[in-house]
Amino acid sequence: MNLEFRHLLPEDFAPDSRVWIYQSNRRFFMSEALEMEPRIEEFCAQWRSHGAKVKAYGNLLFGQFLVLMADERAAGVSGCSTDSSVHFVQELGKQFNVDFFNRTHLAFVVKEKIETIPMAQLQPALTAGLITPDTLYFNNTVGTRQELETKWLVPVKESWLATRLKLYLP
Incomplete structure (x- = not known):
């Protein structure tokens, strides 16, 4: 992709x-x-x-x-x-007929396609290996062009999610 x-x-x-x-x-x-x-x-x-x-x-x-x-x-x-x-x-x-305002579903690049995962399912997805610390995450909280270019698409371990999930880093 x-x-x-x-x-x-x-x-x-x-x-x-x-x-x-x-x-x-x-x-x-x-x-x-x-x-x-x-x-x-x-x-x-x-x-x-x-x-x-x-x-x-x-x-x-x-x-x-x-x-x-x-x-x-x-x-x-x-x-x-x-x-x-x-x-x-x-x-x-x-x-x-789409919802642009549901902030509880987060987007990741999984197996070369964009997958959305409900926030409540993030830890199980991480535990099951669907997402890893290196999985790319679309950080839609960016607020400027510079952040869009540098911090929109980042590995989970470099996002705000890292503090919310139990990441098991080697």
Whole structure:
């Protein structure tokens, strides 16, 4: 599975550009992704904060993660403009019958594909060997472009999960 995504990010966005990652509860079909992409582009083109255009980027990565990014050098993203992005994501969820807001399912790369595991099943998955300390984890808590590039896809042992799970490291 090709996990390279950095080349898809806009080069002219600052490292501290704000990032929001919305993980879908399932992978999108190609037809859905093709229908969704223009809607994401349209939202980003029209996104405003106190009337000022937000320099925005959006993309569906790995067919399951909606990533929105705002470079706040020109216009900061306020509470109302953040709310508008959340409403947009909620609308997409309704249209495609997916849940972008279930934070209890975490995504990992297992056997060359993305698998979501309920938080309550993480320790059993680790004990059974489904995930290991070296399994790649999608850390959707990243908040900036720089973190997206360096800390979004990390081994479990380097994530916040390491402190929550009993990792048996050699």
